[in-house]
Amino acid sequence: MQLSREALLRAYRQMKVIREFEERLHVEIMTGEIAGFTHLYSGQEAVAVGVCEHLDTDDKIISTHRGHGHCLAKGCAVDAMMKEIWGSRDGLCKGKGGSMHIADVDVGMLGANGIVGAGAPIAVGAALAAKLDGKGKVSITFSGDGACNQGTTFEAMNFAVVTQAPCIFVFENNHYSEHTGVEYAVGTQQDIASRAEAFGMKVWRADGTDFFAVHDTMREVLDHVRAGNGPAAVEFDTERFFGHFEGDPQRYRGEGELDRIRATRDCLKKFRESVTAAKLLTDADLDAVDTDALDAIEAAVAAARAAARPTAEDVLADVYIAY
Amino acid sequence: MAQMMYREAVVSTIAEEMARDPNVVVLGEDVVGGMGTPGGPEAIGGIWSTSTGLFGQFGKDRVIDTPISESAIVGAASGLALAGKRPVAELMFADFIGVSLDQIWNQMGKFRYMFGGKSKCPAVLRMAYGAGYNAAAQHSQSVHQILTGMPGLKVVIPTTPADVKGLLRTAIRDDDPVIFLEHKALYGVTGEVPDDPDFMIPFGHARLSRAGQDVTIVSSGLLLGFCEAVADKLAAEGIGCDVIDLRTTSPLDEEAILDSVEVTGRLLVVDEAPPRCSLAGDICALVASKAFASLKAPPQAVTPPHTPIPFARELESAYLPSTDKIEAAVRKLLAWR
């Protein structure tokens, strides 16, 4: 199905904002201003956006330690996210969570997560709630090629099948879990979708660096799940452009690998090539979005730097009792 | 004596024990690092560099890189142990006991007793704990008190490189499951370590790191250094503190604590875990019930508040015990009545 000009521009902008958000953090983190562990999503934008462009705020998603892209794609505010990463009391989680725990339940984003594999069971619960509500809403859990090895993920898949929960298991296979290759850690010949299939759900596979492949696939997946056919799974083959965490020397990569994936597997470049070739958008249209996205990030960083800092009293905010 | 870092003491002790006993095996996520990647095995070791070189020296059958499956890691460690091996499993972050709790609590900790004393489970579970890196609520916790509350487990908290060496060797040679808690902020600390290949520190024997007559301070891990700094500062004012490094919280060296409090009459416990149902409360209760007559002031504790660990720098530092808070607590004890 052909996307409207507005939808194309919007999808591109979403991906570009995520990219610039992450590229900027990569630079800012080196100055030491940002605390904690940060895992960047650069390279995987087409997955988050290709999935979330189909959703509204009543559909739920749950994310991972590499959560910025999912959060932005689901509608978390850029400024409030940046402030959270900066540890401001005006951040999305008042500076309590930081990069790994960004959440905004008001937009259906049930949280990034520091525990690998923790999201899938929670997503099943949200899916069961959606089933009870009967409005055709879904719940989506993002998991990596590492998270797919957790027992929690297996339990959640079977649970979703036996309860026919409208839950979608999105596996982002970026070929690495920390410093370990998918070839070693996933026993099913690097194939994650076949596991989900074995649990009794319908599965799809697509190129996660191609926005249109993701978007088209997700339309089918969502039609299937929203129609009441129970859970589904989809595996996207994708790439992460930075280290596992900021500071990772990435010695596990192959010679020239980073240059190669940036040159041939960049979802933003691919998007630009295909929409300009098909004369759906012009380079000038996309350049304008690029500038706009960069401005948004620049403004968010400036706002985060200037934002209010938390104080010692804030430690005891949001507890039901203090000791 | 050799100078080495805390993390080097970890890996060298494991290597020495692996060389000495073919039953010692290592397992955990990224303990080899680089498996199944273009860079190949050992392209990068584990994130704490506490298994560097082991794979090259002992091979893939004894240094087992695992998928992200903490339940299976701990369960497999138990199985290896029940079948006669001496596994040293790494859980990376102590917070991940959450994923593997059944295997720790209902399984490995219970076999010996539940099977009528007929089985041994000589497994070591190593993990990095503690805050200070703004790693937030799921990567910063101190879990010793949860595990100390589980009968059947031994719980070790080394503070110096020498203690890592002596206590880890004891842990590996011990026939019971041992939880070995390494503070992240101590990995880079350097100290003298005995060369004796059989240097061991028995469990249940605390270390007196400062001696004084006025106040007993009990602590372990990173915070022990904070307590020492306060003791040194107060010593200049003529206030003497006994600073007791617990080394193991299970078994607990009750005698060392009680003997000290009988002299000082004042107890301060400094601990990185939250205050309710805690080690700090436990030790205060111990002293109140067994050294009541010696007490000149009610036992005190410095711990974080009863909240998850917050992310922002300002919040985490307000959350954590500090030298200021420890000093204030000591002065409060001295000013009592």
Ligand SMILES: Cc1ncc(C[n+]2csc(CCOP(=O)(O)OP(=O)(O)O)c2C)c(N)n1
């Ligand atoms: C329960 C648990 N185990 C281990 C970790 C440490 N850890 C954080 S991310 C990660 C790798 C995850 O790999 P994958 O699921 O492929 O996600 P990716 O990092 O590639 O996005 C590991 C081992 C963790 N955070 N939680």
Ligand SMILES: [Mg+2]
């Ligand atoms: Mg991965």
